Amino acid sequence: MTQNVRRSAFGVWRLALILGLSPISANADDLWTTATRAYQQGRYEEAKVNYIQLVQRRDYSPDLFYNLGNTWFKLGDNGRAVLNYYRALAMKPNFEEAAVNLRGILKTVDNPIAPTLRLQVATYSDYLWIIVAASFWIAVFSVFISWITKSKRAWRISALLSGILCLMFLSLTIWAGFGLKDRSAAIVVDPIADLKYGPANTARAMESLHIGDQVSLISERGDWSFCRTNGGTVGWILTRKTEHIVPE
């Protein structure tokens, strides 16, 4: 009997999903509307709570992180504002408004970071993968056609060139990595975070990191994370002073 009831409920839920009447979907829209209205009326704390609920539902969009970044900024937390602008830019590299706000805040906190060449390339890694795939298939088809046709020379040249292009872009893509979409990429969200020689408060500091500095978290030990900065320095940092760009 109970099984029948469950089965019926599941069927209704599936039907509702099919018809676009998902209760979860409706709730998400409500959250968005509530958050946006709260922001526009200056109730930033309420806006933050609602936007964060959307993030927890994994209902991600570049606009969500952009708005959340704005909300954190209004609440005075520049670190988390920067983090969310990075998230928006990870999803949409050409998100001009997020880039403008990010630059402005980094300038405000006196840490105008110039993105490294590697990060700039990695921002477009998705496009690079498309080029790699396209050139690979052009090379394969050129080899194939040169095999079956009489005019082999032109197709062999085409295969050679596209093969070289494929290898070049593959190397570039591997070198650049996934950039902001890298699972280990994190942002310093605290105004000052010391990079230390060891995972302890008493350990010597080797470098001071600031809001917006990007680090790559390699491993974790207690409250500390072993990380590598964009400049290549490795050391220990308090985990709570950083946050992953890709939400966990």
Next chain:
Amino acid sequence: MTGRMSSIDKMVKCRGFRSRGSANPTRVGPQAVIGRVRAPARPEPRAGQIPIRRGLAIFLALLAFLTSAHPISALQNASEPAVEATLSDAETRINDAVTLTITVKNARVARPPAVAADGLTINFAGTSTQTQIFNSESSSSTVFTYIVTPTKTGTLEIPPIEVAVGGKSYRTERLTLKVDREQQDNGSPTAGERYFGELVVPKDSAYVGEQVPIELRFYFEQRVSFQPYPQGQYPLIEGDGYVTKKYTEPAEKQIQLNGKFYHVLVYKTALTGVKPGKLDLESASQQFLISAPFGSRSIPGFSDPLDDFYQQRVVNIKTNNTSIQIKPLPTDGRPQTFSGAVGDFTLSSVATPDKTKTGSPIDLKVEVRGLGNFDRMESPTLTGTDGWRTYGPSSDTQTLDDVGLSAVKTFRYSLVPEKPGIQTPTVQFSYFDPRQEKYVTLNSLIPKILVEGDTLPQPAGPPDNVASANPKSSAILRSAPFDVLDIHPNKGTSAQFFPLVAQTSFWVAQMVPLGVLALLGFGIWFRQTRVTSLPARALRQEKRSLWRKVNASKDRSEVLNAAVRLLELKTPVSSGNRRFYGSIEEILARADLPGDLRGSLQKLVHTRAEAVYGHVGEAYLSESERNRIRSLVQQWEAV
């Protein structure tokens, strides 16, 4: 093994860590000592020369007037250079540092003058160059700051310091510093210590945001060799409520202290208190790998340097503790344009081009120079911007010394004139001068810019993220505090953080060309197969057609023809697995066949020849004959 110099606790009594030449030099401190020398006056011209050179003098005077009218030449319009040296205190104790400042007025000197004195350790701390241009009048000065630490008691003298300015040599007056013994309750580090540390803070009080140069000195006896451990490690100062700048590369030197020679490793940095109150600086510490003679096997009283044990070990050397009082910035008299700059600064501005049209931007470069907290400094304010649209500014800081105490911060604004013939704005910058203990506001008038063209229409609204022009010409326009662009009311399309290569859709998309490739391959294989099997298929088709005739045709000749053709199409294989070639008659003669079958088949072939070529026999085929023919062909095919 740790040497401590707690005498530093009571070390400095100076009021300012640096002093500069000013109209009121007594502001340097209550016990300031000032030596000041002016350049010698020019000799008076002889009376007889005046009438002869009057024309030339008038010409030169006119030239000088014209030149001075141009703002760029304002710097050259300065008065005579002057050099002065001051000590922040006239009396001190041994190892208690005081500040020496050398001020060069109305001249630019790049290199700090060399200063040395017996019994004094003098370390250069920073440079500040200041230039002010206002209403075509200029004044400039360069201030060199040194930290002076006495190493012996008595009345010590700093000899006249020679400064070369524009080919001439200027000398300051001799300065004296009375040095008493240090207090005895602090455990002198020189009392037999082989190595010890010292934290030198040349001030006992500072304001919030004021940068205080400090030195960490690590002393080692001459016979002790040392290196920071691990290499590249910098000292750590315990305490909170302050920030420090990055350390400079440590400098090494040799000094004599109480008759003993020491190697001294000096780390320089600057400290800034971030909140008012007493700032306790716990000891700074640094690890060193030292190699030193530890103990001796010699008989006491007989020193044999070869007899010492040299051992390597890592030691953690701590300095003395000290404290500094951090005072809050006064609220009285705080200018509206004050944005947190503390120190001593000068302001200058240059705008290019000096002639433009309405709507065409000009580049305004504003430089703030001096000693202070450049990292907390916000952009200067533009006043009198009626008729101008302002954008920016961007900023860039260039340090002028190794510690970064003195620097020049450059702000770049873009100004767009909206109306012809408008007045140029004025740049205004306020800071707190800890030496004078008051707020100072600097103004820099941008030279007149000729604006031509028509008045621009008013914009619909202020551009985003940009300071808008204030309608009141006398009102102050600050570069607007940063605000973010507005939020997006629509949710937008959903997206994921997965990289493209980790998305299923990417690999599904790769299936498309792979599928196309597979289809092409299959097509080619199929085509090849079809071409190869074409004769066999034609043979099968012909056989089917012939069998249809054998089975259904009423025409006897046609059936016989078809039957013989079927015989021809099936070439039997010999017992030696050899295929026979030739006419059907030859094949039948040579094939391994039962005798009756061979005879029947040869008869069938013969009958077909008679019927086709000789027209012998019936025209119509009986069913019994059809069956016999069919049976013969089937037997032949079964062979």
